[in-house]
Amino acid sequence: MPVTSDVDPAKIIINFGGANINGYADGTFVSFEMDEDAFTKTTGADGFVTRVRTNNRSGSCTITLMQSSPSNNILQAIHNIDISTPGGAPVPIVIKNLLNTELITSSAAWIKKIPNIDHGKEVANREWVIDIADAIVTVAGNAVFQG
DSSP states (O other): OOEEEOOOGGGEEEEETTEEEOOBOSSOOEEEEESSOSEEEEEOTTSOEEEEEOOOOOEEEEEEEETTOTHHHHHHHHHHHHHHSTTOOOEEEEEEETTSSOEEEEEEEEEEEOOOOOOOSSOOEEEEEEEESSOEEEOOOOEEEOO
16 A cells, blocks of 8 residues: 655644744754653663653744744744743744644743844845743654555
């Protein structure tokens, strides 16, 4: 039974602080990883294993935009509000693949730091790193089985 898979960058929706982000760079334009493993494992001298749940649902997301993307202005504005608000102003984030059930959500996310700025002969990228406090993640694939 052959398997096909569709991948369409236009079907990846990133909403940060209520704003839809666009103007993605070529190549990998969004990535996510958890900060810690779900469990830590300790093995005794006799091979007895104990695991401890970390309960850490924090992670980080990197969004890479073209320097010409208007979303750079949006992300900068969200960051400016956050750093100028006493106690900060984290915002929600949603990353959704419309081709499957893949979904990353959090009620509290913030820009870790503004991206490096560089200019050259070609369009540069802006890499925004976002810290996420309480990620809820559903991992999925796009495979379609054909018979």
